[in-house]
Amino acid sequence: MAAGGLTRRARSASGVSIQCVIRTLCGCRAPAHVLSCPHVIDRQSPAFREQGLRAGGFLIVALVLLAGCKPQPAAPALERVPVPKQERLPAQEGRVSISGDDALAGVLSWTLPEVHVDSPSKARAAARRALAKGDLFETADSAIPLLLALQKAQPGNEQDAHLLEKAQAALLSQAWTALAEDEDLASLRYAQRHGTVLRTLWPAQPEVREYLDAVDRVGQAFELGMAGERAMRAGNLDAPGGALELFRKAQALWPAQARAQRGIAAVESALIVGAQAKAAAGDFNGAYLELARAERVRHDTQTIPAARERIEVLRADRIRRLGDEGLMALGDPGGLQVARERLAEMLSIALPGDAASVALRQRIDLVGHYGLFRPGQVFTDEMPDASRGPELSVLPRGGFLMGAAADEPDASADEQPRHRVDFERGFAMTRREITIGQFRRFVEATGYVPRATQRGHSMAYDARSGNFLRGSGIDWRSGYDGRPAADGMPVIHVTARDAEAYAAWLSEQTGVHYRLPSEAEFEYALRAGVQGRYPWGNGAPPAESENLAGGRDVSPQGRRWSNAFPGYGDGRWGPAPAGSFAPNAFGLYDMAGNVSEWVADCWHKGYRRAPANGAAWVNPGCRTRMYRGGSWASAPAQARSAWRMSGGVDVTNARVGFRLVRQL
Template sequence: MRAGGFLIPVLLVLAGCKPEPEAPALALHPVPVQQRLPAQVSAPALESGRVSIRGDDALADVLSWTLPEASIEQPARARAAARRALAKGDLFETAESAIPLLLALRKAQPDNAQDARLLEKARAALLAQAWIALDAGEDLASLRYAQRHGTVLRTLWPALPEAKTYLDAVDRAGQAFELCVGGERALHAGNLDTSGGALELFRRAQALWPLQTRAQRGIAAVQAALLAGAQAQAAEGDFEGAYAELSRAGRVRSDAEAIATARQRIEATRTDRIRRLGDEGLMALADPAGLQIARERLAEILRIALPGSGAGVALRQRIDLVGHYGLFRPGQVFTDEMADGGRGPALSVLPRGGFSMGAPEDEEGASPDEQPQHPVRFERGFAMTRHEITVGQFRRFVTATGATPRATQRGHSLAYDARSGNFLRGSGIDWQSGYDGRPAGEDMPVIHVTARDAEAYAAWLSEQTGVHYRLPSEAEFEYALRAGGQTLYPWGVGAPPAGAGNLAGGKDVSTRGRSWSNAFPGYGDGWWGPAPVGRFAANAYGLYDMVGNVSEWVADCWHRGYRRAPSNGQAWVNPGCRTRMYRGSSWASAPAQARSAWRASGGVDATNARVGFRLVRQL
């Protein structure tokens, strides 16, 4: 069991249940009798030995009570004072308390029946007050208060049956309290369900004092720790170990919902790990030297997959067909047939080759996040969709699968507000909407989608075509954007030539007469907002709108700069990352963002009017 991976959930379960300060040993009464419990619950046998609550000297005051000496000069006044003290619940602490006054009166006037009745009422009040204190004894202060009452009862009425019952009960509660403190120490040390561990201590406390909710919370915390440990093992790829931990958690207490939820999370982790291994294996096959990597990824998939799941079939098939890449040629344009009888998006085959990724140190407007410039080489070509995925293409996926993209789920996205000229969150805006929130045409690039929405579309397209589609890596996108060049902008240097793309130009004007404050002077393309795909010239690799129109999600997670970045063009990912990359300028980007090396990041669930996506198809 690993102690480091699950302390946070344990602390959350134990919130409000921290170990109390320790105190010296205590044993109020050694003889076990029936604890005051609900009628249907029987008291367990008290273990031999004495309660040992270790710590400071605060308990000395609890155990050192002596009867305060009350002075009786005028019995009537003393009796009245005793009545008042009794009414207030002031029973024993001072010479003016009810019991010291009444005992002094009984000594002075032994035959006074009124005093005898008042003393009996005071004793009954003391027992009632003691039980109330014990019932509230979840924390050390309440327990000490209950023990103080026990000290008074033991001092004044040790032979009283009700006192004996209470003394044994407070002993049992004290033992349960100490066991809970020990259980919490064991829990924080990671000693969960072994012999002498937290679970055993909490259960012993619960057996001694079934009304002890602190023990119940401790048992729940043990289960939470085991469930967290199961998830941690799953995250490391040890699913056999994860289910062993899950089995241990199931034996702690009956909580079918928690176990079922943990099982779902483990299986979600397994599914995600298999998907990532498959993507890594398929990307590795783009490099002849990556065949062994792909086989290793397949072996790992088969190790962790459930029997009969069919996981790894696509990777196995690609490994078997790795020698048949001669079916395609650089520059070839093609589409894949889909299972529903339609055709997939048009693709262009990019040639294998290399380039220098990122910005050189002297590039104007460059950011350290785009450096160091480093070589990347693709030993195999790959196909990329010629256009950004359109609203119509995305609609086929939503209609076929019943998917609910993220912006649709939450009911809003970030769109351009024509009145203010700002990007504002608008209700009812999702993938069917344009940049300004109005309905989008079928040939417009789909926007208001997350990276996960894009990956869901890619997974569906892969199922439909029987080949592997995915988001491009950041390196693949920049390689495709540069299209064989290494210049500041994809078109070269200086101002963009006419028709270079849907860029923010000085001649562009919105429907309300607005113009860009930071744009390419003298350039105009006739669009304020995205244009339908393919309206501008294709680049040297046959790809449209790689610069301008909309920025596009890629597969990589955010990393500050390119130190230790992959040199083979694979996506640079961290499992579970919450920030993803997008590349390429949009219709509303400043000139510095139209540079070939420009890169930006966004939250994994972010949607707005400037970011869409295109896909890569593995060859």
């Protein structure tokens, strides 16, 4: 016996049948003599080979039979089986009605094979052997034709009558077992074939009539399930006559049918997908109408709440982006109307009292007070505990040419075309990169778990090989080489989402809006009015102006850079404490070196159709983000003002940190 499969006989070595076990569990509607039958499907029988039945396991049979069980009094014992006439009997109340297949002619028609009994003892022995093998009806050597011929030859033989009773019970057992495997068309055809034989020989017996009714219901359920699947493919889900109605009809006919159960679940899933698509497009009322349709399908206690949560995540993300767009628009002279439009859209999709909507409304009301700041001003925001947030510098309004010139050495097409960007209002930027100490305060206050901590690894510099390798146990508390780092060092091994989580917390603490800078804002701040190849111009970097890869830099292990600024040295291998070098003209530290920094933009190949007002260029749900600025390990080409690089939303390494912009 194969593992998990059916035996060729229902009785085990101890003599207890599988059907008897099922019968013991509950008073099943399957006939009592079926549940005590000593035979099930013979895998080697001609009928099995012809129909291609793949027998299921004991567990499948048991579960399906149990699904239809309900307690009832034990069925009466079978009466002696009379010898039927050889001609085919007319059909009674039981039906076998799967339509539309010419191949069914052989399934739904059966004639009792003609048997000539020369030696009753030999015929009886042959019948016993056929019965033992489960070969019941297909040929003249099958058990039932032999036994019927014996009864005709020797009427009243008790031994033959008893054997025929066993053969009939075995036939019903094979039939019910095949019927349990309703997912398999070959099994259904096999069950229908048995129904044809039973209808021909014993149409009036209650057990046979019960089976014929069952096989008809299973056949109809199978057809309804296939029709439901066709309706699904045509997009007809829950309308009258659609997939859901067809699957429910199939389930009502045969509750244990897995095809119908799967189909109903698939309808629910398709409606949920439609709801999420509407939410992604900003139609949240439509999304919840779709979700309400899905909820009526199964009343599932898990799938609908999970889908509702995903829709709310999309709503929150859209509200946040609209809020950012509205707040950035307030920096333009004519941006007040844009901000009001963004607020109106936010209010149309936000729940009452939404914090981002309230914040934008307040900012619109206070737009006239922005003149309190002046270019070059350095300030900090107060925290709830009277401490101060990161130090900021106010950048002046103005414009610049963003990107690389057509003839710039080492430039790529991704940095072009060079285009004009204008900032009609100034903005404030943190003067230094966010440090480990500042990020630690956020993590300890909120319990936030950054991505590298969740994942348990990040990319760090390996001193032995001189390469960047993935190391275990490395996260935001680690330095460039994976070892613990001091609080004054720039935080690295963080994702853009980690940076945005910190910005959201700082906004909440200070009551003003912090965010990642746009790519245009970063390049504007990096250039600080210098339009050359590098932030300091076109030549070599001034002495000790930035933490860069210099030809005179040497690692603790004696390594040197193979591609560095010739003759330059800053005395560092790895990041320096934030603010260790001189600030640029806008009062910002480490813009061109130390660590590269995440920005708010999604990856786009080149600048065609890029915003001209310096806003972040984003796509909802994008998986690739930008970072800008050179680092301690950047080649000279990567220290250029126009250089840009992308990374996945989950990327962390020893070269990328972040700083923030505060909206004025």
